[in-house]
Amino acid sequence: MIVSHKHRFIFVAIPKTGTHSVRHALRGHMGEEDMEQARLFVEKSFPIPEIARMGHGHISFAEVRPFLGEEAFQSYFKFAFVRNPFDRFVSYCAFATSREGSFDRDPKRVMRHFLFTAPPMNHIIFRPQHLFVTDQGGSLQADMLGKVEEMQASYDAIAARIGVPTTALDHANRSRRGDYRDYYDQELIDGVAKIYARDLALFGYDY
Template identity: 30%
Template sequence: MKKSVYRDKVLVKNKVILIHVPKVAGTAIFKSLNIKRTVHFHLTDYEREDPAKFQEFFKIGFVRNPWDRLVSAFFYLKKGGMKNKYDRYMQNKLSPFNSFHDFVYALDRNNHFKNKIMNEIHFKPQYLYLINTNGELDMDYIGSYENLEEGFKILKARLNKPEAVLNKFNLSNHKPYWKYYDEKMIKIVGDMYQKDIELFNYEFPFNRLL
Protein backbone atom coordinates (compact mmCIF):
# COMPACT_ATOMS: atom_id res chain seq x y z
CA MET A 1 0.00 0.00 0.00
CA LYS A 2 1.35 3.41 -0.96
CA LYS A 3 2.31 5.60 1.98
CA SER A 4 0.23 8.75 2.40
CA VAL A 5 1.76 12.16 1.73
CA TYR A 6 -0.19 13.27 4.81
CA ARG A 7 2.16 11.25 6.97
CA ASP A 8 3.45 13.49 9.75
CA LYS A 9 1.18 13.35 12.81
CA VAL A 10 2.05 16.86 14.04
CA LEU A 11 1.29 18.44 10.66
CA VAL A 12 -1.94 16.47 10.17
CA LYS A 13 -3.17 17.13 13.72
CA ASN A 14 -2.74 20.87 13.18
CA LYS A 15 -4.03 20.76 9.60
CA VAL A 16 -0.86 22.05 7.98
CA ILE A 17 0.73 21.18 4.64
CA LEU A 18 4.43 22.12 4.74
CA ILE A 19 6.08 22.06 1.32
CA HIS A 20 9.79 21.31 1.55
CA VAL A 21 11.36 23.04 -1.46
CA PRO A 22 14.94 21.69 -1.78
CA LYS A 23 17.79 23.94 -0.59
CA VAL A 24 15.49 26.39 1.20
CA ALA A 25 16.40 25.59 4.83
CA GLY A 26 13.94 22.70 4.99
CA THR A 27 16.22 20.56 7.14
CA ALA A 28 16.62 23.39 9.66
CA ILE A 29 12.87 23.96 9.80
CA PHE A 30 11.94 20.30 10.22
CA LYS A 31 14.60 19.62 12.85
CA SER A 32 13.86 22.80 14.80
CA LEU A 33 10.19 21.77 15.00
CA ASN A 34 11.07 18.14 15.76
CA ILE A 35 9.18 16.99 12.68
CA LYS A 36 10.42 14.07 10.63
CA ARG A 37 11.96 15.34 7.40
CA THR A 38 9.77 14.37 4.45
CA VAL A 39 10.23 13.63 0.79
CA HIS A 40 10.15 16.72 -1.42
CA PHE A 41 6.47 16.39 -2.26
CA HIS A 42 4.80 18.82 -4.63
CA LEU A 43 1.63 20.63 -3.64
CA THR A 44 -0.18 18.63 -6.33
CA ASP A 45 0.67 15.38 -4.48
CA TYR A 46 -1.46 16.56 -1.55
CA GLU A 47 -4.26 17.84 -3.77
CA ARG A 48 -4.55 14.60 -5.74
CA GLU A 49 -4.45 12.31 -2.71
CA ASP A 50 -7.11 14.07 -0.63
CA PRO A 51 -8.84 17.12 -2.15
CA ALA A 52 -10.92 17.69 1.01
CA LYS A 53 -7.88 17.88 3.29
CA PHE A 54 -6.10 19.96 0.69
CA GLN A 55 -8.83 22.59 0.79
CA GLU A 56 -9.03 22.57 4.59
CA PHE A 57 -5.34 22.56 5.54
CA PHE A 58 -3.09 25.62 5.88
CA LYS A 59 -0.52 25.45 3.08
CA ILE A 60 2.92 26.93 3.75
CA GLY A 61 6.28 26.83 1.99
CA PHE A 62 9.51 28.79 1.61
CA VAL A 63 11.48 30.08 -1.38
CA ARG A 64 15.01 31.38 -1.95
CA ASN A 65 16.81 33.71 -4.33
CA PRO A 66 17.38 31.48 -7.40
CA TRP A 67 20.97 32.65 -7.95
CA ASP A 68 21.74 31.77 -4.32
CA ARG A 69 19.86 28.47 -4.40
CA LEU A 70 21.71 27.26 -7.49
CA VAL A 71 25.11 27.88 -5.87
CA SER A 72 23.94 26.12 -2.70
CA ALA A 73 22.58 23.10 -4.58
CA PHE A 74 25.71 22.76 -6.71
CA PHE A 75 28.16 22.68 -3.80
CA TYR A 76 25.85 20.55 -1.65
CA LEU A 77 25.62 17.85 -4.31
CA LYS A 78 29.31 18.09 -5.26
CA LYS A 79 30.00 16.94 -1.70
CA GLY A 80 27.52 14.09 -1.98
CA GLY A 81 24.60 15.75 -0.22
CA MET A 82 23.13 13.45 2.43
CA LYS A 83 25.09 10.50 0.97
CA ASN A 84 21.92 8.71 -0.13
CA LYS A 85 21.60 6.94 -3.46
CA TYR A 86 20.09 9.90 -5.30
CA ASP A 87 22.57 12.45 -3.96
CA ARG A 88 25.45 10.14 -4.90
CA TYR A 89 23.98 9.87 -8.39
CA MET A 90 23.89 13.67 -8.62
CA GLN A 91 27.43 13.92 -7.26
CA ASN A 92 28.56 11.68 -10.09
CA LYS A 93 26.57 13.73 -12.61
CA LEU A 94 28.32 16.92 -11.48
CA SER A 95 31.78 15.35 -11.22
CA PRO A 96 32.98 16.64 -14.65
CA PHE A 97 32.69 20.23 -13.41
CA ASN A 98 35.59 21.59 -11.40
CA SER A 99 33.85 24.87 -10.68
CA PHE A 100 30.43 26.49 -10.52
CA HIS A 101 31.54 28.65 -13.47
CA ASP A 102 32.11 25.55 -15.63
CA PHE A 103 28.75 24.11 -14.60
CA VAL A 104 26.73 27.22 -15.51
CA TYR A 105 28.49 27.65 -18.86
CA ALA A 106 27.80 23.98 -19.65
CA LEU A 107 24.11 24.61 -18.97
CA ASP A 108 24.24 27.49 -21.44
CA ARG A 109 25.98 25.47 -24.16
CA ASN A 110 23.87 22.32 -23.94
CA ASN A 111 20.08 22.63 -23.87
CA HIS A 112 19.58 18.89 -23.42
CA PHE A 113 21.83 18.89 -20.35
CA LYS A 114 20.14 22.02 -19.01
CA ASN A 115 16.67 20.51 -19.39
CA LYS A 116 17.74 17.33 -17.61
CA ILE A 117 19.37 19.26 -14.77
CA MET A 118 16.32 21.48 -14.31
CA ASN A 119 14.17 18.39 -13.88
CA GLU A 120 16.31 17.13 -10.99
CA ILE A 121 14.97 17.60 -7.45
CA HIS A 122 17.46 20.23 -6.24
CA PHE A 123 17.51 22.26 -9.46
CA LYS A 124 13.82 22.23 -10.36
CA PRO A 125 12.20 25.70 -10.39
CA GLN A 126 10.66 26.40 -7.01
CA TYR A 127 7.22 27.42 -8.26
CA LEU A 128 6.67 23.85 -9.52
CA TYR A 129 6.55 22.66 -5.91
CA LEU A 130 3.97 25.30 -4.97
CA ILE A 131 1.34 25.19 -7.72
CA ASN A 132 -1.93 23.26 -7.78
CA THR A 133 -3.22 20.99 -10.54
CA ASN A 134 -4.45 24.06 -12.44
CA GLY A 135 -0.91 25.45 -12.53
CA GLU A 136 -1.70 28.23 -10.05
CA LEU A 137 0.18 29.23 -6.91
CA ASP A 138 -2.12 27.93 -4.19
CA MET A 139 -0.37 28.63 -0.89
CA ASP A 140 -1.70 30.35 2.21
CA TYR A 141 1.78 31.59 3.07
CA ILE A 142 5.06 31.69 1.16
CA GLY A 143 8.00 32.63 3.34
CA SER A 144 11.51 33.44 2.22
CA TYR A 145 14.91 32.04 3.06
CA GLU A 146 16.10 35.63 3.37
CA ASN A 147 13.58 36.33 6.14
CA LEU A 148 13.24 32.85 7.57
CA GLU A 149 12.47 33.83 11.16
CA GLU A 150 9.26 35.59 10.13
CA GLY A 151 7.89 32.52 8.37
CA PHE A 152 9.12 30.21 11.11
CA LYS A 153 7.10 32.19 13.69
CA ILE A 154 3.94 31.71 11.63
CA LEU A 155 4.63 28.00 11.20
CA LYS A 156 5.40 27.27 14.86
CA ALA A 157 2.24 29.15 15.90
CA ARG A 158 0.20 26.98 13.53
CA LEU A 159 1.79 23.86 15.02
CA ASN A 160 1.34 25.01 18.63
CA LYS A 161 5.08 24.89 19.25
CA PRO A 162 5.76 28.35 20.77
CA GLU A 163 8.97 27.11 22.40
CA ALA A 164 10.60 26.08 19.09
CA VAL A 165 13.83 27.87 18.15
CA LEU A 166 15.12 27.98 14.59
CA ASN A 167 18.54 26.35 14.48
CA LYS A 168 20.89 26.14 11.51
CA PHE A 169 21.86 22.87 9.85
CA ASN A 170 23.76 21.90 6.68
CA LEU A 171 25.81 25.09 6.90
CA SER A 172 27.92 25.68 3.81
CA ASN A 173 31.47 26.92 3.78
CA HIS A 174 31.52 28.42 0.29
CA LYS A 175 31.82 32.11 -0.51
CA PRO A 176 28.79 34.45 -0.70
CA TYR A 177 26.85 33.35 -3.77
CA TRP A 178 27.23 36.60 -5.74
CA LYS A 179 31.01 36.14 -5.82
CA TYR A 180 30.61 33.12 -8.12
CA TYR A 181 28.91 35.06 -10.90
CA ASP A 182 30.05 37.09 -13.87
CA GLU A 183 27.58 39.12 -15.95
CA LYS A 184 26.89 36.36 -18.45
CA MET A 185 26.27 33.79 -15.70
CA ILE A 186 23.82 36.16 -14.02
CA LYS A 187 21.80 36.26 -17.26
CA ILE A 188 22.04 32.50 -17.88
CA VAL A 189 20.64 31.66 -14.45
CA GLY A 190 18.14 34.52 -14.60
CA ASP A 191 16.72 33.10 -17.83
CA MET A 192 16.59 29.58 -16.39
CA TYR A 193 14.61 30.66 -13.35
CA GLN A 194 12.71 33.59 -14.85
CA LYS A 195 9.35 32.43 -13.50
CA ASP A 196 10.66 32.02 -9.94
CA ILE A 197 12.23 35.47 -10.15
CA GLU A 198 9.00 37.07 -11.33
CA LEU A 199 6.62 35.22 -9.01
CA PHE A 200 8.68 35.69 -5.86
CA ASN A 201 10.14 39.13 -6.66
CA TYR A 202 13.83 38.27 -6.67
CA GLU A 203 16.72 40.10 -8.27
CA PHE A 204 20.46 39.72 -8.40
CA PRO A 205 22.29 42.02 -5.94
CA PHE A 206 24.34 43.92 -8.52
CA ASN A 207 25.40 46.42 -5.85
CA ARG A 208 27.46 43.63 -4.27
CA LEU A 209 29.61 43.46 -7.39
CA LEU A 210 30.75 47.07 -7.12
Template identity: 30%
Template sequence: MLISDSHQFVFVHIRKAAGTSLRQILEQVSLPKNNNLWYKFLSRNGFVVDYHKHSFRKHSALLEAERSMPNALFEKYFKFAIVRNPWDRLVSEYEYIKTQPTHSRFNKLAKLSFSEYVIYQSQRPAAHQVNVLKLKDGNLGCDYIGKLESLNESLGVIAENIGVSFADLPHINQVKRRDYRSYYDKPLREQVRTLWQEDVNAFEYDFEDA
Protein backbone atom coordinates in the same frame (compact mmCIF):
# COMPACT_ATOMS: atom_id res chain seq x y z
CA MET B 1 6.63 16.94 2.44
CA LEU B 2 5.16 16.80 5.90
CA ILE B 3 1.48 16.73 6.87
CA SER B 4 0.15 17.17 10.38
CA ASP B 5 -3.40 16.36 11.44
CA SER B 6 -2.82 17.56 15.00
CA HIS B 7 -1.61 20.99 13.83
CA GLN B 8 -3.44 21.00 10.50
CA PHE B 9 -0.64 21.91 8.13
CA VAL B 10 1.06 20.82 4.91
CA PHE B 11 4.75 21.71 4.64
CA VAL B 12 6.30 21.65 1.17
CA HIS B 13 10.05 21.14 1.51
CA ILE B 14 11.94 23.15 -1.12
CA ARG B 15 15.53 21.99 -1.62
CA LYS B 16 18.22 24.19 -0.05
CA ALA B 17 15.79 26.55 1.65
CA ALA B 18 16.10 25.66 5.35
CA GLY B 19 13.78 22.69 4.90
CA THR B 20 16.02 20.14 6.59
CA SER B 21 16.28 22.35 9.66
CA LEU B 22 12.52 22.92 9.77
CA ARG B 23 11.88 19.19 9.48
CA GLN B 24 13.72 18.58 12.76
CA ILE B 25 10.91 20.41 14.53
CA LEU B 26 7.93 19.72 12.27
CA GLU B 27 8.46 15.95 12.11
CA GLN B 28 7.65 15.78 15.82
CA VAL B 29 4.02 16.71 15.12
CA SER B 30 3.63 15.25 11.61
CA LEU B 31 2.33 11.97 10.25
CA PRO B 32 5.01 9.27 10.13
CA LYS B 33 6.50 8.42 6.74
CA ASN B 34 4.93 5.35 5.14
CA ASN B 35 7.74 3.02 4.05
CA ASN B 36 5.43 0.18 3.05
CA LEU B 37 6.73 -1.02 -0.32
CA TRP B 38 3.28 -1.50 -1.83
CA TYR B 39 2.11 2.00 -0.98
CA LYS B 40 5.46 3.39 -2.06
CA PHE B 41 4.98 1.71 -5.45
CA LEU B 42 1.46 3.11 -5.79
CA SER B 43 2.56 6.59 -4.74
CA ARG B 44 5.52 6.68 -7.13
CA ASN B 45 3.41 5.53 -10.08
CA GLY B 46 0.63 8.08 -10.00
CA PHE B 47 -2.05 6.09 -8.18
CA VAL B 48 -4.28 8.08 -5.85
CA VAL B 49 -3.64 6.92 -2.29
CA ASP B 50 -5.18 8.42 0.86
CA TYR B 51 -2.71 10.82 2.46
CA HIS B 52 -2.41 8.67 5.59
CA LYS B 53 -1.02 5.86 3.43
CA HIS B 54 0.61 7.82 0.60
CA SER B 55 4.40 7.53 0.66
CA PHE B 56 5.43 11.17 0.38
CA ARG B 57 9.01 11.90 -0.60
CA LYS B 58 11.10 14.47 1.21
CA HIS B 59 10.58 16.95 -1.63
CA SER B 60 7.14 15.92 -2.87
CA ALA B 61 5.22 18.58 -4.77
CA LEU B 62 2.11 20.16 -3.28
CA LEU B 63 0.14 18.48 -6.06
CA GLU B 64 0.62 15.12 -4.31
CA ALA B 65 -1.12 16.40 -1.19
CA GLU B 66 -3.92 17.91 -3.26
CA ARG B 67 -4.53 14.55 -4.94
CA SER B 68 -4.34 12.42 -1.81
CA MET B 69 -6.24 14.57 0.72
CA PRO B 70 -10.01 15.13 0.88
CA ASN B 71 -10.79 18.50 -0.70
CA ALA B 72 -12.23 19.94 2.50
CA LEU B 73 -9.13 19.06 4.51
CA PHE B 74 -6.74 20.26 1.85
CA GLU B 75 -8.51 23.61 1.76
CA LYS B 76 -8.58 23.82 5.56
CA TYR B 77 -4.99 22.89 6.36
CA PHE B 78 -2.36 25.64 6.39
CA LYS B 79 -0.11 25.01 3.40
CA PHE B 80 3.30 26.66 3.46
CA ALA B 81 6.83 26.62 2.09
CA ILE B 82 10.09 28.55 2.26
CA VAL B 83 11.66 29.68 -1.03
CA ARG B 84 15.08 31.09 -1.85
CA ASN B 85 16.71 33.52 -4.26
CA PRO B 86 17.23 31.39 -7.43
CA TRP B 87 20.77 32.68 -8.03
CA ASP B 88 21.82 31.92 -4.45
CA ARG B 89 19.99 28.60 -4.40
CA LEU B 90 21.78 27.32 -7.49
CA VAL B 91 25.17 28.03 -5.92
CA SER B 92 24.10 26.38 -2.67
CA GLU B 93 22.96 23.23 -4.47
CA TYR B 94 26.10 23.10 -6.59
CA GLU B 95 28.49 23.38 -3.66
CA TYR B 96 26.47 21.01 -1.46
CA ILE B 97 26.41 18.18 -4.00
CA LYS B 98 30.19 18.43 -4.43
CA THR B 99 30.57 17.55 -0.72
CA GLN B 100 28.27 14.50 -0.96
CA PRO B 101 30.06 11.57 -2.68
CA THR B 102 27.13 9.27 -1.84
CA HIS B 103 24.63 11.56 -3.60
CA SER B 104 22.92 9.77 -6.49
CA ARG B 105 24.08 12.40 -8.97
CA PHE B 106 27.51 13.10 -7.49
CA ASN B 107 29.59 11.44 -10.23
CA LYS B 108 27.79 13.38 -12.92
CA LEU B 109 27.44 16.77 -11.29
CA ALA B 110 30.76 17.05 -9.49
CA LYS B 111 32.50 17.23 -12.87
CA LEU B 112 30.41 20.12 -14.15
CA SER B 113 31.47 23.74 -14.08
CA PHE B 114 28.97 26.02 -12.41
CA SER B 115 27.68 27.36 -15.73
CA GLU B 116 27.20 23.77 -16.96
CA TYR B 117 25.36 22.96 -13.75
CA VAL B 118 22.98 25.88 -14.34
CA ILE B 119 22.04 24.51 -17.76
CA TYR B 120 21.61 21.01 -16.36
CA GLN B 121 19.32 22.19 -13.58
CA SER B 122 17.28 24.41 -15.86
CA GLN B 123 16.07 21.30 -17.69
CA ARG B 124 14.75 19.66 -14.51
CA PRO B 125 11.17 20.73 -13.67
CA ALA B 126 11.69 20.11 -9.95
CA ALA B 127 14.61 22.58 -9.93
CA HIS B 128 12.12 25.40 -10.41
CA GLN B 129 10.44 26.25 -7.11
CA VAL B 130 7.11 27.26 -8.66
CA ASN B 131 6.66 23.76 -10.10
CA VAL B 132 6.78 22.22 -6.63
CA LEU B 133 4.11 24.62 -5.36
CA LYS B 134 1.55 24.46 -8.17
CA LEU B 135 -1.88 22.81 -7.98
CA LYS B 136 -3.73 20.86 -10.67
CA ASP B 137 -5.06 24.12 -12.09
CA GLY B 138 -1.52 25.46 -12.54
CA ASN B 139 -1.82 28.11 -9.82
CA LEU B 140 0.36 28.37 -6.72
CA GLY B 141 -1.43 26.62 -3.88
CA CYS B 142 0.26 27.63 -0.63
CA ASP B 143 -1.47 29.80 1.94
CA TYR B 144 1.90 31.27 2.83
CA ILE B 145 5.28 31.32 1.08
CA GLY B 146 8.10 32.58 3.26
CA LYS B 147 11.59 33.55 2.18
CA LEU B 148 14.91 32.24 3.41
CA GLU B 149 16.27 35.78 3.20
CA SER B 150 13.81 36.88 5.91
CA LEU B 151 13.55 33.55 7.70
CA ASN B 152 12.83 34.85 11.21
CA GLU B 153 9.91 36.90 9.96
CA SER B 154 8.65 33.95 7.91
CA LEU B 155 8.89 31.56 10.85
CA GLY B 156 6.91 33.99 12.97
CA VAL B 157 4.03 33.88 10.52
CA ILE B 158 4.19 30.09 10.27
CA ALA B 159 4.38 29.60 14.04
CA GLU B 160 1.34 31.80 14.55
CA ASN B 161 -0.67 29.73 12.08
CA ILE B 162 0.31 26.21 13.13
CA GLY B 163 1.08 26.62 16.83
CA VAL B 164 4.65 25.30 16.69
CA SER B 165 7.69 27.06 18.16
CA PHE B 166 10.88 27.39 16.11
CA ALA B 167 12.94 28.79 19.00
CA ASP B 168 15.30 25.79 18.89
CA LEU B 169 15.66 25.65 15.10
CA PRO B 170 18.96 23.93 14.20
CA HIS B 171 21.15 24.84 11.22
CA ILE B 172 21.77 21.77 9.08
CA ASN B 173 23.52 21.05 5.75
CA GLN B 174 25.31 24.38 5.65
CA VAL B 175 28.36 24.49 3.40
CA LYS B 176 30.99 27.20 3.69
CA ARG B 177 31.46 29.00 0.38
CA ARG B 178 32.16 32.42 -1.01
CA ASP B 179 29.37 34.90 -1.77
CA TYR B 180 27.05 33.56 -4.46
CA ARG B 181 27.41 36.74 -6.53
CA SER B 182 31.03 35.89 -7.25
CA TYR B 183 29.95 32.81 -9.22
CA TYR B 184 28.25 34.92 -11.87
CA ASP B 185 29.36 37.11 -14.70
CA LYS B 186 26.70 39.27 -16.31
CA PRO B 187 25.73 36.82 -19.10
CA LEU B 188 25.26 33.93 -16.64
CA ARG B 189 23.35 36.14 -14.24
CA GLU B 190 20.93 37.13 -17.00
CA GLN B 191 20.70 33.56 -18.23
CA VAL B 192 19.45 32.47 -14.81
CA ARG B 193 16.97 35.35 -14.80
CA THR B 194 15.57 34.05 -18.09
CA LEU B 195 15.61 30.35 -17.26
CA TRP B 196 14.10 30.85 -13.80
CA GLN B 197 11.78 33.67 -14.83
CA GLU B 198 8.74 32.06 -13.19
CA ASP B 199 10.53 31.85 -9.84
CA VAL B 200 11.90 35.38 -10.17
CA ASN B 201 8.49 36.82 -10.98
CA ALA B 202 6.36 34.72 -8.63
CA PHE B 203 8.51 35.37 -5.57
CA GLU B 204 9.71 38.84 -6.57
CA TYR B 205 13.44 38.19 -6.53
CA ASP B 206 16.33 40.08 -8.04
CA PHE B 207 19.98 39.09 -8.27
CA GLU B 208 21.02 41.13 -5.24
CA ASP B 209 18.24 39.88 -2.93
CA ALA B 210 19.99 37.78 -0.31
Protein backbone atom coordinates in the same frame (compact mmCIF):
# COMPACT_ATOMS: atom_id res chain seq x y z
CA MET C 1 6.87 16.97 3.26
CA ILE C 2 4.94 16.94 6.49
CA VAL C 3 1.16 16.62 6.72
CA SER C 4 -0.16 17.26 10.22
CA HIS C 5 -3.74 16.29 10.93
CA LYS C 6 -3.24 17.35 14.53
CA HIS C 7 -2.36 20.95 13.61
CA ARG C 8 -4.01 20.93 10.18
CA PHE C 9 -1.08 21.97 8.02
CA ILE C 10 0.84 20.81 4.95
CA PHE C 11 4.52 21.70 4.70
CA VAL C 12 6.15 21.37 1.28
CA ALA C 13 9.91 20.96 1.60
CA ILE C 14 11.43 22.65 -1.45
CA PRO C 15 15.04 21.45 -1.91
CA LYS C 16 17.86 23.79 -0.81
CA THR C 17 15.62 26.06 1.28
CA GLY C 18 16.55 25.09 4.83
CA THR C 19 13.99 22.30 4.95
CA HIS C 20 15.92 20.13 7.40
CA SER C 21 15.92 22.86 10.04
CA VAL C 22 12.18 23.36 9.65
CA ARG C 23 11.46 19.63 9.74
CA HIS C 24 13.48 19.27 12.92
CA ALA C 25 11.57 22.10 14.59
CA LEU C 26 8.19 20.68 13.58
CA ARG C 27 8.77 17.03 14.51
CA GLY C 28 8.35 17.64 18.23
CA HIS C 29 4.78 18.81 17.64
CA MET C 30 3.57 15.97 15.42
CA GLY C 31 0.69 13.72 16.41
CA GLU C 32 0.40 9.97 15.99
CA GLU C 33 -1.58 10.24 12.75
CA ASP C 34 0.69 12.88 11.19
CA MET C 35 2.83 11.96 8.19
CA GLU C 36 6.33 12.86 7.06
CA GLN C 37 8.44 11.76 4.12
CA ALA C 38 12.18 12.44 4.27
CA ARG C 39 15.43 10.84 3.11
CA LEU C 40 18.33 12.92 4.52
CA PHE C 41 19.27 12.64 8.23
CA VAL C 42 15.94 10.85 8.93
CA GLU C 43 14.29 8.08 6.88
CA LYS C 44 10.51 8.43 6.85
CA SER C 45 7.83 7.53 4.31
CA PHE C 46 4.15 8.35 3.90
CA PRO C 47 1.73 5.43 4.42
CA ILE C 48 0.63 6.10 0.84
CA PRO C 49 2.39 3.74 -1.60
CA GLU C 50 2.28 6.15 -4.54
CA ILE C 51 4.00 8.85 -2.47
CA ALA C 52 6.43 6.50 -0.71
CA ARG C 53 7.65 5.19 -4.09
CA MET C 54 8.88 8.67 -5.04
CA GLY C 55 11.93 7.97 -2.91
CA HIS C 56 12.43 11.53 -1.67
CA GLY C 57 10.72 14.03 0.61
CA HIS C 58 10.33 16.93 -1.80
CA ILE C 59 6.70 16.38 -2.72
CA SER C 60 4.63 19.14 -4.28
CA PHE C 61 1.17 20.30 -3.29
CA ALA C 62 -0.12 19.03 -6.64
CA GLU C 63 1.32 15.55 -6.04
CA VAL C 64 -0.15 15.09 -2.55
CA ARG C 65 -3.51 16.76 -3.16
CA PRO C 66 -5.30 13.73 -4.69
CA PHE C 67 -4.49 11.60 -1.63
CA LEU C 68 -5.66 14.04 1.03
CA GLY C 69 -9.11 14.85 -0.31
CA GLU C 70 -10.34 18.28 -1.29
CA GLU C 71 -11.79 19.18 2.11
CA ALA C 72 -8.49 18.60 3.91
CA PHE C 73 -6.40 20.15 1.18
CA GLN C 74 -8.48 23.29 1.03
CA SER C 75 -8.82 23.76 4.80
CA TYR C 76 -5.31 22.85 5.97
CA PHE C 77 -2.74 25.65 6.25
CA LYS C 78 -0.25 25.18 3.41
CA PHE C 79 3.25 26.63 3.56
CA ALA C 80 6.78 26.34 2.22
CA PHE C 81 10.05 28.26 2.22
CA VAL C 82 11.57 29.82 -0.89
CA ARG C 83 15.03 31.17 -1.69
CA ASN C 84 16.56 33.63 -4.12
CA PRO C 85 17.11 31.51 -7.27
CA PHE C 86 20.57 33.00 -7.84
CA ASP C 87 21.66 31.91 -4.38
CA ARG C 88 19.90 28.56 -4.65
CA PHE C 89 21.59 27.76 -7.97
CA VAL C 90 25.03 28.32 -6.45
CA SER C 91 24.03 25.97 -3.63
CA TYR C 92 22.87 23.38 -6.15
CA CYS C 93 26.16 23.50 -8.07
CA ALA C 94 28.20 23.05 -4.91
CA PHE C 95 25.98 20.19 -3.74
CA ALA C 96 25.94 18.36 -7.07
CA THR C 97 29.76 18.37 -7.34
CA SER C 98 30.62 18.00 -3.65
CA ARG C 99 32.25 14.58 -4.04
CA GLU C 100 34.75 15.64 -6.70
CA GLY C 101 35.13 19.21 -5.42
CA SER C 102 35.00 20.76 -8.90
CA PHE C 103 32.87 23.70 -7.78
CA ASP C 104 35.49 24.76 -5.26
CA ARG C 105 38.19 24.66 -7.95
CA ASP C 106 36.30 26.39 -10.78
CA PRO C 107 32.77 27.49 -9.84
CA LYS C 108 31.98 29.35 -13.07
CA ARG C 109 32.83 26.33 -15.21
CA VAL C 110 30.48 24.16 -13.13
CA MET C 111 27.74 26.78 -13.29
CA ARG C 112 28.05 27.08 -17.08
CA HIS C 113 27.89 23.29 -17.40
CA PHE C 114 24.59 23.07 -15.52
CA LEU C 115 23.08 26.13 -17.21
CA PHE C 116 24.15 25.71 -20.81
CA THR C 117 25.78 22.31 -21.50
CA ALA C 118 23.68 19.79 -19.58
CA PRO C 119 20.86 21.36 -17.52
CA PRO C 120 19.56 18.56 -15.26
CA MET C 121 15.92 19.60 -15.65
CA ASN C 122 14.61 16.34 -14.18
CA HIS C 123 16.76 16.52 -11.06
CA ILE C 124 14.53 17.23 -8.08
CA ILE C 125 16.98 19.74 -6.57
CA PHE C 126 17.46 21.64 -9.85
CA ARG C 127 13.73 21.92 -10.44
CA PRO C 128 12.26 25.47 -10.23
CA GLN C 129 10.66 26.22 -6.88
CA HIS C 130 7.27 27.30 -8.24
CA LEU C 131 6.57 23.75 -9.42
CA PHE C 132 6.33 22.63 -5.79
CA VAL C 133 3.75 25.21 -4.75
CA THR C 134 1.52 25.85 -7.79
CA ASP C 135 -1.21 23.84 -9.49
CA GLN C 136 -1.22 22.75 -13.13
CA GLY C 137 -2.56 26.14 -14.15
CA GLY C 138 0.28 27.95 -12.39
CA SER C 139 -1.82 29.32 -9.49
CA LEU C 140 -0.10 29.54 -6.11
CA GLN C 141 -1.40 26.94 -3.65
CA ALA C 142 0.48 28.03 -0.53
CA ASP C 143 -1.19 30.14 2.16
CA MET C 144 2.21 31.42 3.31
CA LEU C 145 5.72 31.39 1.89
CA GLY C 146 8.59 31.88 4.29
CA LYS C 147 11.87 33.17 2.92
CA VAL C 148 15.31 31.70 3.58
CA GLU C 149 16.71 35.23 3.75
CA GLU C 150 14.60 35.86 6.87
CA MET C 151 14.33 32.26 8.03
CA GLN C 152 13.75 32.70 11.74
CA ALA C 153 11.19 35.49 11.42
CA SER C 154 9.33 33.49 8.78
CA TYR C 155 9.28 30.39 10.96
CA ASP C 156 8.11 32.40 13.97
CA ALA C 157 5.12 33.64 11.95
CA ILE C 158 4.33 30.14 10.66
CA ALA C 159 4.55 28.62 14.16
CA ALA C 160 2.12 31.22 15.44
CA ARG C 161 -0.26 30.46 12.59
CA ILE C 162 -0.30 26.69 13.16
CA GLY C 163 -0.48 27.06 16.94
CA VAL C 164 2.86 25.63 18.09
CA PRO C 165 5.58 27.32 20.16
CA THR C 166 8.39 28.69 18.07
CA THR C 167 11.98 27.64 18.55
CA ALA C 168 15.40 28.73 17.36
CA LEU C 169 16.10 26.94 14.09
CA ASP C 170 19.30 24.94 13.84
CA HIS C 171 21.55 25.06 10.77
CA ALA C 172 21.43 21.50 9.48
CA ASN C 173 23.25 21.00 6.17
CA ARG C 174 24.31 24.65 6.01
CA SER C 175 27.16 25.65 3.72
CA ARG C 176 29.99 28.05 4.45
CA ARG C 177 30.12 29.88 1.15
CA GLY C 178 30.17 33.65 0.89
CA ASP C 179 27.82 35.96 -0.97
CA TYR C 180 26.29 34.26 -4.02
CA ARG C 181 27.01 37.35 -6.17
CA ASP C 182 30.74 36.59 -5.93
CA TYR C 183 30.18 33.66 -8.30
CA TYR C 184 28.43 35.40 -11.18
CA ASP C 185 29.21 37.20 -14.40
CA GLN C 186 26.58 38.60 -16.78
CA GLU C 187 26.29 35.43 -18.84
CA LEU C 188 25.56 33.38 -15.74
CA ILE C 189 23.09 35.97 -14.43
CA ASP C 190 21.20 35.80 -17.74
CA GLY C 191 21.23 32.00 -17.70
CA VAL C 192 19.72 31.72 -14.23
CA ALA C 193 17.21 34.47 -15.00
CA LYS C 194 15.97 32.49 -18.01
CA ILE C 195 15.61 29.09 -16.32
CA TYR C 196 14.12 30.46 -13.11
CA ALA C 197 12.12 33.35 -14.55
CA ARG C 198 8.84 32.22 -12.99
CA ASP C 199 10.44 31.84 -9.54
CA LEU C 200 11.90 35.34 -9.75
CA ALA C 201 8.56 36.87 -10.71
CA LEU C 202 6.33 34.85 -8.37
CA PHE C 203 8.46 35.20 -5.25
CA GLY C 204 9.69 38.76 -5.82
CA TYR C 205 13.42 38.09 -6.20
CA ASP C 206 16.07 39.61 -8.42
CA TYR C 207 19.83 39.43 -8.70
